[in-house]
Amino acid sequence: MTKMFDLARIDAAAEALGRPIAEAEGLPGAFYGADFYALEQQRLFPTSWCAVAVGQAIPNPGDMLPIDVAGWPILIVRNRDGGIAAFHNICRHRGIRLVAGACNTPRIRCPWHSWTYGLDGALLATPELGGAGVSQVEGFDKASLGLKPIPVGRWLDLVFVNIDGMAPPFADYIAPVEALFADHDLADLRYGMPIVDEYAGNWKIAMEGGIEDYHLTFAHPELEAHLFRNSTPCVALGSYTGVATEVAAEGAAPDQLAWTARLPPLKTRAGAPLPYLHALTIFPTGTILIAADHVMLGTLLPDGPTRTRVDIHLYFDGEAASDPALADARTGTLAMWHTVLPQDMPFIAAAQAAAGVRDAAGIATRFSPYWEAGVRGFQQMVLDAVR
Ligand code: FES
Numbered sequence: 001m002t003k004m005f006d007l008a009r010i011d012a013a014a015e016a017l018g019r020p021i022a023e024a025e026g027l028p029g030a031f032y033g034a035d036f037y038a039l040e041q042q043r044l045f046p047t048s049w050c051a052v053a054v055g056q057a058i059p060n061p062g063d064m065l066p067i068d069v070a071g072w073p074i075l076i077v078r079n080r081d082g083g084i085a086a087f088h089n090i091c092r093h094r095g096i097r098l099v100a101g102a103c104n105t106p107r108i109r110c111p112w113h114s115w116t117y118g119l120d121g122a123l124l125a126t127p128e129l130g131g132a133g134v135s136q137v138e139g140f141d142k143a144s145l146g147l148k149p150i151p152v153g154r155w156l157d158l159v160f161v162n163i164d165g166m167a168p169p170f171a172d173y174i175a176p177v178e179a180l181f182a183d184h185d186l187a188d189l190r191y192g193m194p195i196v197d198e199y200a201g202n203w204k205i206a207m208e209g210g211i212e213d214y215h216l217t218f219a220h221p222e223l224e225a226h227l228f229r230n231s232t233p234c235v236a237l238g239s240y241t242g243v244a245t246e247v248a249a250e251g252a253a254p255d256q257l258a259w260t261a262r263l264p265p266l267k268t269r270a271g272a273p274l275p276y277l278h279a280l281t282i283f284p285t286g287t288i289l290i291a292a293d294h295v296m297l298g299t300l301l302p303d304g305p306t307r308t309r310v311d312i313h314l315y316f317d318g319e320a321a322s323d324p325a326l327a328d329a330r331t332g333t334l335a336m337w338h339t340v341l342p343q344d345m346p347f348i349a350a351a352q353a354a355a356g357v358r359d360a361a362g363i364a365t366r367f368s369p370y371w372e373a374g375v376r377g378f379q380q381m382v383l384d385a386v387r
């Protein structure tokens with residue numbers, strides 16, 4: 001049972017978070033618990049443009065995928081024309097969750113009383129609505145009872161939804177991200193493979209763990225972090241937050257690319273290898289990593305207050321995605337991430353475990369002024385969204 005979160009704590013947390021970063025304090029532990037999560041369910045997730053999937057999750061017309069966005073059941077559908085639509089995954093009859101699992105179907109039939117919807121959400125059939133063998137009833141307006149649509153935005157292969165339909169236009173929301181990568185040639189990204197995982201921590205703890213380079217040399221030796229020690233915070237409040245890192249640090253051999261690059265490098269529009277790699281949250285739920293030779297796009301979605309579903313997908317540049325000669329390099333990249341990502345799990349679980357008691361112990365979290373401005377920016381965006 002959740003109770004109303006004490007809103008006065010939000011102003012106090014914002015003040016402590018906004019101090020000069022060497023003195024700033026991170027969000028209190030209570031902000032990673034059930035009461036604050038209930039506030040986020042009302043104020044943060046429905047009002048934002050939330051990344052919820054990649055388009056490759058539903059590649060073919062008629063593909064559909066139900067997604068739980070912090071308790072909001074939504075459905076994304078690939079249209080006949082190749083577009084993507086989203087709906088509340090709730091039947092207009094008696095309100096059950098309509099589609100239970102990923103499927104491909106030309107029509108969506110509710111299992112309870114067989115109300116049937118088209119891929120465009122229109123209510124097509126209401127069998128026996130007026131009695132045995134009678135599907136039409138005078139005055140019953142089927143045209144107004146289609147699935148409730150949700151606005152959709154797309155960038156690269158990420159699919160975003162705005163559940164309450166009241167957010168500023170998607171083009172405005174995504175513009176800072178587009179500007180950040182304006183000189184990147186990402187026009188021929190091709191799908192590689194998925195990485196799916198689950199973290200035993202609040203979605204914010206999971207996200208914070210992925211947008212700082214501070215822990216890399218200590219927690220992920222496989223990432224060769226000694227090659228890229230020049231990290232710059234990358235923060236655009238309201239849009240994205242994370243880090244940009246020089247791909248090859250001073251002193252490294254000219255052909256020595258960081259991030260264990262195995263494939264032909266991604267390029268700028270001018271044809272040069274990318275000078276920086278980026279690891280960012282596209283706030284609140286999107287995650288993007290642009291490495292020297294591959295891209296990761298995905299989502300971190302809450303599964304209740306203390307668990308996070310991680311759904312990340314690898315992409316490669318053009319032929320690098322399919323060239324048989326590079327098969328081992330692709331497999332090696334996937335294997336590296338299968339080694340590295342689980343290494344974060346014990347830290348996320350341990351941070352979550354202490355979140356419930358550290359306020360009572362008088363312990364506030366702190367930031368590295370060099371490495372963690374992106375984490376602070378993420379926390380500021382959370383507070384801005386719920387205030
Ligand atoms: S609840 Fe869906 S048809 Fe009755």
Ligand SMILES: [Fe+2]
Nearest residue numbers: 209210220344
């Ligand atoms: Fe990590």
